[in-house]
Amino acid sequence: MEFHALTCLECRLSSPPPPLFSNPAPPADYIENGRLYHGFRKGKYMLPIDEVIAANSVHGSCVLLGGWLEDEKDRMDIFHKFFLVARGEQLHSVKFIPNYDGPRVLDLGTGTGIWGIDMADEFDRKGLKGDVVGVDLAMIQPAQINPNISFHQRDIESPWHGLALESWDMIHIRMLAGSIGSWPELYQKVFRHLKPGYGWLEHVEMDFHPRCDDGSLPRESAVNVWIEKLYEATRSAYRPLAYNAETRSMLERQGFVDIQEQVIKIPLNPWPTDSAMKDIARWYNLALTQGLEAMTLAPLTRVFGWTKDDVERLVADVKREICSRKVHVYNNIEGAVRSVYGSVAGGNLATNGPDTTACGSQDFGSSLPNALLRVTQTDTNMLR
Template sequence: MGECPVSPRSVRPSVPLNVGARPARPPSWPKASQPTDVNRARRLPVPAHNSNYLENGRYYHGYRRGIYQYPCDEPEKDRMDIYHKLFSVARRDMLHQAPVPHSGETRILDLGTGTGIWAIDMADKFLNAEVLGLDLVNIQPERIPPNLRFRVPRDYESPWSLGEDSWDLIHLRMACGSVTSWPELYQKVFSHLKPGSGWIEHVEIDMQPRCDDGTLDPKGKLVQWYGYLADATWRVSRPIAYDHRTRQNLQAAGFIDIQETVIRVPYNSWPNDPHQKDIGRWYNLGITEGLDALSFAPLTRVYQWDLNAHVKPLLEGVRKEICNRKIHAYNNIHIWTARRPQQ
């Protein structure tokens, strides 16, 4: 039976389904051989200033337009905060796994801070620490802890001027879809951590649909949607697909003590386990309310799809599948921690 999202206001991975083969295209999906897919996405008219602009009924920020493919409006801020709650539930209220010193000149950096909710919680927990959040767009609250600052607009793939060898923890979460080169970003993080004691903590959701019992149709809307989204974001060099080379990339950057934690994230409350059921309720809310935000820009800009003729009907089918408790599908959260060595 279906499961309807409710407003927040009122592990071990299996073998994934094969989504490498593209499903049948709607008539307007351009051929893969056409080189204009990426160029069209990059040649959209650019506003004369950095103010937000309306596209497909959602507001996007004008700063370096096209770098970030997702909205910056009130529904998107709600989605970010829902996902923060999801991570809190999935991690049993753990804000972080990497060690953070409670004394001394502790410095914590949050890359892609979004609404700043994680940074705010960390600033409240570590009252003597300096906490800094970076983001492309100013959607953070004005009232914040005194030991917290935000720097916006800031693109963390651009050169930093934040002090090398000086951070105890550098955190990033849900960055897939925003990063062009993980090796370069990890190297930048490495050089800014304190030698011997600085840690990176990187948290991602692998959005590739998984199912262990055959209840998910490999030709259904959910699998199709993920295939389209992964391809569209790959074409603009910011793939939303989880990078399975994370361990190798961290090692190549020089990190040691590399640890990975994987948590299963059901699409809804289908599991019998109470904790998994609770995770599923929050993930269902986050992803059903976030489908438009994730999909509108990649699918209309890259494929030139019509929003009403192609995108919205596809997303309606996806919502039905992820709310169906007879479909036992899930994603995985990956939590990576690693330390910069002394030498």
């Protein structure tokens, strides 16, 4: 919430902090390079927030002329499905004790809210009277939602007014790399707001660094150029996208204990022979190819002065490479998909801890649960 300066010192001292659960009128979103970006805390989040909208229409205060906006919200939801497939259809790895009646879950950087909505549905299915709160810079979540979930526009790098200390059973973070200036500061806030003794943090990230074990990806490849430029640009903007290998030590310094890290290898296209890994790769390829422009456009145009045409040419080259089965490249799910689970010291009353049976370190030859959906041929016609 923004404030105008007050001339009265007494007023300044007596004014209470703004409550979390009172959303201010958001600043206007804006169009840049043909994509829609959030207006609240302008520039902090460098990905667009648009959806498919007809030409010559009005979106908020933005008039859209002569074209269609890309569907970034759809990409977020595809990534959500990809994570479910890659992690054995698990929304989370923390096991809530069945007779524990009221877990409270906070989803940081909730995006479209799809993870939180699924989490609230899970509480209903299991008969738990839990509730979920999602916060984000952009209010792009659906208006019609279950009563046990709510969404609020907040900057998680600002003070957490209205979020009670030591009150959350689990805090969830997924794919916020590239949006956070100081992970230690964020982890400190998370630690202070989890219930002592049994609060859990679950943090899942993609490590986009291209890995290749057989030399099929040349050093001068478009994929390598793309990630090097993207890492450099986000680092220059003080919001590094690269996975931080010091994640575990950062959590330990904030007081987290029982930290577990998991790595899942994710092929960029269905080149592995294992059928389960092919399914995972199809979903990841769909999510990544749909999101390449969104991930790249603002960092490279704002930091390096590239034109949109420059970005589109690089993105086209990257798509061709990652859709070729001759290129045996993979990324990692890290808690950067290493998933990191950290409990607050002092016991574990509300949860049984993380369930690692379905989402431990996976190799391309390993088997995964069978509930894996297949992408249609229409979605994968670029793969060859």
